[in-house]
Amino acid sequence: MSPTATLQRKQQGDIRSLIEQEVRKLPNSTCGLLYLYCAGNLPDLEGHVNRFLQTLSGVNSEIRKDETTQTLAVLFPGLALDAAHYQSLLLKQHLLDIKPDADPKMTLTSVSQVPSSQMLKTLAESARLSVTTDIQIFTDDQAENASRILIVDHDESVREFLQIRLAMQGYETLEAVDGLEALKMIPMWEPDLVLTEINLYGIDGLPFIHHIHQLDVKAPPKIVVLSEKRVEQTISQCFQNGVDDYVTKPFSPVELDARIRRCLH
Structure with missing residues (x-):
């Protein structure tokens, strides 16, 4: 996979199923998973995120978009939680530099196996409904149970x-x-x-x-x-x-x- 390989075609189907499919392609590998929702309505959010991720040296990523909620899921194949957290902080600051009232809401986890649909639902909803500006971090147990x-x-x-x-x-x-x-x-x-x-x-x-x-x-x-x-x-x-x-x-x-x-x- 080339650095920051992002699918540009419009995603079809359930975003949770798409993410599960992507994680299955990465056997025995850790993958950072970030959900992002901009409450401040930043136009072309997906484009801004994609262009920024392309500037990160040596960082692979995949972006998926929920067309209904306008929530983005960003996968960081090979990144553990601490490394994915660092990249997410850089992304958050970049979005605020573009639009100070973008109000990005983020939830983050790292998975080593295919996450359950319930876990993905929890992460997505927590991002969209969050009222805090901090990146919410979940362990597997927290998100599941x-x-x-x-x-x-x-x-x-x-x-x-x-x-x-x-x-x-x-x-x-x-x-x-x-x-x-x-x-x-x-x-x-x-x-x-x-x-x-x-x-x-x-x-x-x-x-x-x-x-x-x-x-x-x-x-x-x-x-x-x-x-x-x-x-x-x-x-x-x-x-x-x-x-x-x-x-x-x-x-x-x-x-x-x-x-x-x-x-x-």
């Missing part, structure tokens, strides 16, 4: 703390800043648990919880409320409306870990 937790809170510092804490516990996380955004993300990402404040913008409290239960999903997520509200009536109403647990702020991280584990297992 980690429980999914959607964090819903208008406070950025709270979201950041919870994301770091939950990632350390081995959970896969996404974040939403309000109830309306969360209600869009749940059917698309299908989290196992929603960890939410009930003082939210747009829609909050019991109506928000009610709408979660009405969503058309295979398995309704568990709901844990993490809130400043300490009114006994509010807490009681939450449990009556299907909340699995209620934790008041300020909270003990260790206690929160235990309650989440109890809900998920």
